[in-house]
Amino acid sequence: MTIAVPTRWPVLVAMLHWSTAALALATAGYAIYLLSPPDWSQPYIDRYMAGIGLHKAGGLIVLTLALCWVALRMVTPRPPLAVHGGMRRFVLGVHAVLMALVILLPLSGYAMDGFAGHGLALPGNLAVPPLLPRSDAAATFLSYPHKWAGYALLGLVALHIAGALRHAVDTEKGDVLLAMMPWASARR
Numbered sequence: 001m002t003i004a005v006p007t008r009w010p011v012l013v014a015m016l017h018w019s020t021a022a023l024a025l026a027t028a029g030y031a032i033y034l035l036s037p038p039d040w041s042q043p044y045i046d047r048y049m050a051g052i053g054l055h056k057a058g059g060l061i062v063l064t065l066a067l068c069w070v071a072l073r074m075v076t077p078r079p080p081l082a083v084h085g086g087m088r089r090f091v092l093g094v095h096a097v098l099m100a101l102v103i104l105l106p107l108s109g110y111a112m113d114g115f116a117g118h119g120l121a122l123p124g125n126l127a128v129p130p131l132l133p134r135s136d137a138a139a140t141f142l143s144y145p146h147k148w149a150g151y152a153l154l155g156l157v158a159l160h161i162a163g164a165l166r167h168a169v170d171t172e173k174g175d176v177l178l179a180m181m182p183w184a185s186a187r188r
């Protein structure tokens, strides 16, 4: 018996890819905006205090979407990827790191907040209590990997977009972009 290999991603997988990607980028961009004021005068401290809850809420939604995506992918075969050997391993490796980052970033953010003893004050007066012992040293330590993982995500996404666009113009390699947009009509 032969099992048919799909030529496109299922709609739900594609929707989870695009929504996780858009929200993760917005979450990272918003944190960088909040944390790069021209100076740390009171209005910018107030802006940070007012906005960081939205960053955290965005990050937790990213975590939820990413976990649904991983669970769905465990039972969904991937469409063919027309690259081989070392390049194939590289592409799949970048995918794996991207997937890991959209899970580890929110978890590290949540842990950082827990160690800082903040709990999670979310927009709309919602709160999750801190589930970790208070440790300012651990919170400060974690803020560095959290920040650099956020920047690494942005760098890897740039590489990932370049790869996807290259494959979109070189259709000999299969149009991976179209495969990630199963609702779009095929090119002639």
Ligand code: HEM
Residues within 6 Å of the ligand: 017, 020, 021, 022, 024, 025, 073, 078, 079, 081, 095, 096, 098, 099, 102, 157, 160, 161, 164, 165, 176, 177, 178, 179, 180
């Ligand atoms: C935070 C942003 C992003 C993340 C975390 C991300 C992550 C991923 C991951 C993990 C995969 C592999 C899917 C799998 O095997 O299940 C993938 C595939 C793909 N992504 Fe992204 N992505 C992001 C943004 C983008 C953007 C902006 C584009 C636009 C060009 C894009 C285009 C694609 C395409 C075309 C594929 C299919 C590649 C293939 O079939 O091998 N991604 N992405």
Ligand code: HEM
Residues within 6 Å of the ligand: 023, 024, 027, 028, 031, 032, 033, 035, 036, 052, 055, 056, 057, 058, 059, 060, 062, 102, 105, 106, 107, 108, 109, 110, 111, 112, 113, 120, 143, 146, 147, 150, 151, 153
């Ligand atoms: C996709 C998820 C997330 C991404 C991409 C992300 C990204 C970032 C980045 C890039 C920064 C550093 C900005 C800068 O210094 O220029 C940052 C800071 C921060 N993030 Fe996140 N984050 C995510 C989720 C979370 C979550 C879920 C929480 C908490 C529950 C959180 C809490 C924080 C806090 C408190 C800071 C400020 C740290 C400091 O003062 O140095 N983040 N985030």
